[in-house]
Amino acid sequence: MKHRLMGPITAGVLAITSQPALAVTDVFRFVGFGQVSGAMGGAATAFDVGAAGMMTNPATLSLMPEGSQFYLGMDVTFGDLAIKNLDTGEVADSEDHSKNRGPYAVPQMAYTYHSGSLTLGAGIFPQGGVGTEYGNSSFLSRATGGLDTGLENSSRLMTLNIPFAASYEVNDKLTVGASLDAMWQGLNLDLLLGADQVGSLIGSGRASGSLVPVLGGLPDLRGAHLSFTRNHPVASGADAWGIGGRIGLTYKVSKDTVLGVAYSMESHIADMKGDATLTAVDALAGQVPLRGRISVRDFQTPAQLNLGISHQVNAQWMIVADVSRIFWKHAMKDVDVGFVADTGDNIDILLPLNFKDQTALSLGAAYQTGKWTLRGGTRFVTQALRSETLLSVMPAITTRFVSAGFSYQFSPTSKVDVAWNHSFKKKMDNSSLPNTSAPIRVEHAQDTVGLGYTHSF
Template sequence: MKSNNVFAAVRGLMGLSVALSTMTNANATDVFNLEGYGPISRAMGGTGVAYNVGTAAMMENPATLGLMEEGSYFELGADVINPDIRAIDKNTGESVLSKNHGNNNGPYFAPELAYVYRHKDYAFGIGAFAGGGLGTQFGGSSFLSRTTTNDIDTGLDNFSRLLVLRIPFSIAYKVTDKLTLGGSVEAVWTSLNLGLLLDTSQIGNLASQGRINGSLVPTLLGVPGLSGGYFNFSHSGIVGGGASAWGIGGKLGLTYQIAPDTRLGVAYNFKADVGDLSGGANLTAVSSVAGNIPLSGRIVVRDFQMPAQLSIGINHKFSDQLSVSLEYQRVFWADAFKNINVGFVQNGTGANLNVLLPQNYRDINVFALGAEYRYNDKWTFRGGAQYAQEAIPNNTLLTIAPAIPTTHLSGGVSYAFNKDNVLAFAMSVGLQKTVSNDSQPNTAVPIKVTHSQVNLLLNYQRRF
């Protein structure tokens, strides 16, 4: 009977996770990753590989599912991401905020939905989590929409929206009283909106580096008074993108009780393997003579993957009330995000254009600290901090994809109505970070971008 209930819950959760994915939006944090999953990890600075963080273990370290008490758990939560992003032209002092311009600006909403069944030495789980993303929208009236070649106000909107949805299927097994192993296989859905104006000077710089090719190149070069080119693919709903694809990911993890009050946790998140994102798009040539000349076609964004990550953490219980977690992460961005590789094929003619926008992200180290204090049977308080090295080289910064905060402070509280019903809240603040880019080809003018944000998470857990 119990197994039938488990299978029924799994089928229901899969359907609900797909439904929720149509109601969510994108988010932006440490590069494209969230700074912790679930209210416990988020409030404790993103730590979670050596501590019971509830069903969010599927995103942190699936082995910690084995730390949950026996029973069936259902969790439902929502992130609210509130970014504050400003781009500044360093030459003129003009600035523009990424706010109130359309569907790609914040606040963003992201789901956390999960079911876990724990029995004796085994635990099984399935969930749906926003695994990362970004979102900007600067509108069509700022300096970002004006070409430096021929000084044309194009009216073209510069924006981006990325959502990475992960649906993990997880298992944990208690090998001994000290050692627990875990693993996850994930369905990964990536969707992207993008609107990007490139000045002719940027196009020339990309061409000189061999980063532009295709049969459309002579056609574009033949446009009289060519002043710029503009890619635009977008889904106007509150979720999804003009280009999207499904793929697979996975995690392995373990926990080891190295002392009665001290636990070690290790987890490895494999690089995602998602197909090339594809969808309908427009390529617009900006002419000082003929105005904007749009071409309709299909877009493909090749090899757009989320990175591998190694996490090592330790949790020490100082008393029945107080525990502290320390964690180190190594995120392998360099292998995942060297270029934004965009291809366009014109409808009808089959003529094509390929562009490689350099990114050259660096592998980074992330350090996190979190503490939990159980005040009584009902109230639990948490706090933490996280610092991540900067992944984005200054000279490849794109205004539409900053994702530059490196320091987060966090806190949270949970209230247990009883042992089977818990409501939890977490908040993290990404401290303002400023990055400048004075170099072609990713900007036509010297720019400065500032980015800060506040992330809120509310979660309800029911055990039955």
């Protein structure tokens, strides 16, 4: 498999500080960016969350103290994910088998400079991800008719943002901000489809190409396995670059109350491409691997609208709230995969997702005493995934979150932020072709612990 360079900035920073990412998420987007937001239920639209504000509402950068700040952070996530076969009672746990899928470490790094009415910033922030690792011996690795294949079932999606942000204080009440992001997205995938799933895709017009009659011509087809995975801390089996960005504003209703509005645009990322192997699984002919190139087309992160408010109750207490609308419906209709074998034959597959738009409510509070600031929060979101299109390798179904954390100010120029975020266990069933062969029940919960350091100068 050819080695692809991701660029000196991305590879250099992440190879030193990270493993690939999966943090507590709404589908594939992280609940909060930075430990301040993460400890307050993901709210970040109308108060100072530090340099990570450039990922939600860049106008909040003007709420930071004047001068320069350097921020370095890390979140580590421990997932609890299991897939149950409702026919047999077997359970496939997603574990730390291999391929860098857990525990997951998410790095962040940023620099900001605030002088007068203008604040500038740049950073590196993972925006979202998902990861599963079921190994090669669970019921997910059995083809139609109970045929054991020994083939992997796993996934790893990582989306990385490199924002360049600016915030400008128009007057003593109104501040506007914007960011332009370079984006990198990488995907590892090992997926076995049973013969009934393949047949359902063909019958519904979701599988086409010159390889379709080849598969149909095998004497006893039991399934097809698609694999494009790199066992590497950063690089993925298929990847691509693109752009994104957001605009925002804050408005000081009074000296104690701030309103915020921000809109993150849907990404424009090129088709992810890489080397891949399509393996036909036949009861008589055995496993027939075909090597070639894969394209995952138009796999985008959704637009998001945030409305927020913060209120300084007194010298110690602050309360905050965000309401968000996340536009998954337009961004995530299908997983559109194209495979071209080295022989020139091809197959195009559309795995249906049909995500729904989400509404999210984030609530948080902070209490400051001396050098300590204590924080807590919660978040509730509507469900974006549909049970009839649930995929075992893309099971981000959690909808209820609780968080806590603190900051400690070592000196006027140095502080540390700590956050903990928990997603309560969520269950969802799917017994519908083509995305599953056996009827399954997904159970998913996660915990994330984050640490950040900020130095002012």
